[in-house]
Amino acid sequence: MLKHSILSQLTDAKVVAVIRGASPEEAIELTKAAAKGGIRTVELTYTTPSIHKVFGALDHEDILLGAGSVLDPETARHAILAGAKFIVSPHFNEQIAPVCNRYGIPYLPGCMTIREMVKALEWGSDIIKLFPANSFEPSFIKSVNGPLPHVRIMPTGGINLDNIQTWLASGAVAVGIGSDLNKAYAAGGFEAAVELSRQYMQKSVQ
Incomplete structure (x- = not known):
C-alpha cells in the first residue's frame, strides 16, 4: 500500500x-x-501485552491497522513487520522517522508546540498528532494553520462525543478516540463498544 x-x-x-x-x-x-460500529482505522498500542498476536489475528479484517505508543525505532520496525500501516508516538523521535520513511509508512508523532511540529515536518511527518489534545482548545488548530497552513493535525486525548464535531470543524483532519471505548466495553461489553463507535461515526459526518 x-x-x-x-x-x-x-x-x-x-x-x-x-x-x-x-x-x-x-x-x-x-x-x-469498533469496526462493527463503522470505525475502519485503528491504532493498536504497544502498551497491550503480546501485541503481535493482535496484529496477526486481525490481519485479514477490512481495517487499516497502525501502531501506537511507539517509543523507539526497534518497536517501529517490529510494528511495521507485524503489519502496521502507520506509526504513532506520544512524542517526536528522530530515530523513528527514518525507519518509517524507509518502509514508506506514515509517522504521526505527538507534538504540542510549533517548534516540535516544524521539526516533525522536516523529518517527513505528514500528519501531526496533537497530544494531549485536552490541554488545548480546538481553536489552536487555526492558530497553527495561520503561520503553517500546510500542517495537518489529528488531536488525540480528551476527544469525546461532545467535542468531536468542534475539533473537526476547527480543522482537524481526523481525531483519535480511545478511553471512551474502553469504558463502554468494561461497562457493557462488546455491543456497548459497537454502539459507541456508531455514535462517533455519526458525529464525524454531521
Whole structure:
C-alpha cells in the first residue's frame, strides 16, 4: 500500500480508534467492536501485552491497522513487520522517522508546540498528532494553520462525543478516540463498544 493511499484513508476515516487492551483478546474484541460500529482505522498500542498476536489475528479484517505508543525505532520496525500501516508516538523521535520513511509508512508523532511540529515536518511527518489534545482548545488548530497552513493535525486525548464535531470543524483532519471505548466495553461489553463507535461515526459526518 502506497503512503499517500494510507494517508488518504486516515483523513477520510475521520475517526481513529486507539485500542489499549489489558490482554490480546481484549484488544481484538475492542477492535472488532469498533469496526462493527463503522470505525475502519485503528491504532493498536504497544502498551497491550503480546501485541503481535493482535496484529496477526486481525490481519485479514477490512481495517487499516497502525501502531501506537511507539517509543523507539526497534518497536517501529517490529510494528511495521507485524503489519502496521502507520506509526504513532506520544512524542517526536528522530530515530523513528527514518525507519518509517524507509518502509514508506506514515509517522504521526505527538507534538504540542510549533517548534516540535516544524521539526516533525522536516523529518517527513505528514500528519501531526496533537497530544494531549485536552490541554488545548480546538481553536489552536487555526492558530497553527495561520503561520503553517500546510500542517495537518489529528488531536488525540480528551476527544469525546461532545467535542468531536468542534475539533473537526476547527480543522482537524481526523481525531483519535480511545478511553471512551474502553469504558463502554468494561461497562457493557462488546455491543456497548459497537454502539459507541456508531455514535462517533455519526458525529464525524454531521
